[in-house]
Amino acid sequence: MFFYPEEYQTTAAAAERIFPKDDLGPGAMELNAAIYIDHQLNSRWGVNEKDYKLGPYYKPEPTQGEQNKLYRKDLFRLGLKELNTYSNKNYKKKFTELEANEQDEVLAAFEKGKASSLSGASSSAFFQLLRTLTIEGVYADPLYGGNKEMLGWQMRKYPGSRMSYTKEIQNEEFLKLDPNSLQSHMKHS
Structure with missing residues (x-):
């Protein structure tokens, strides 16, 4: 809905490094976290519809978080492009072609803000957005595109969305x- 194919592949690879498959269950790739991210960035949330974006923009204190003019969708797209630029510069390969430990090194550099600026936003702002959306994609209701077959919830033993817990509580x-x-509630209504 939002990503070009290469952007989707890069997002899926990066999300998998943030939430990898292990003995406890599937990773972000298998849980369709990149599909969730794609849907979110294509929505009104991706263009910061409910956020104040008129400025003025000052350099924030460290405790205030990022302040920038970019829409989330633009920050994400620039971040994906910079992931590949940084990977090519340091490893002579695209991000998706790197070994897992190399991908981790690239993402760690982004988390620390060591990659180049993204039109005024830091690489750490992109990393925080990527990390947040990955976790949401793993655990959000499958209605939104991620958490395939509710496997994220099954790992946490979360019972999901229910109309009432009255009988269970008693x-x-x-x-x-x-x-x-x-989705199951929508099918029955």
């Missing part, structure tokens, strides 16, 4: 519930 013993998505 039960004397602890009940383990299978995850339930908003």
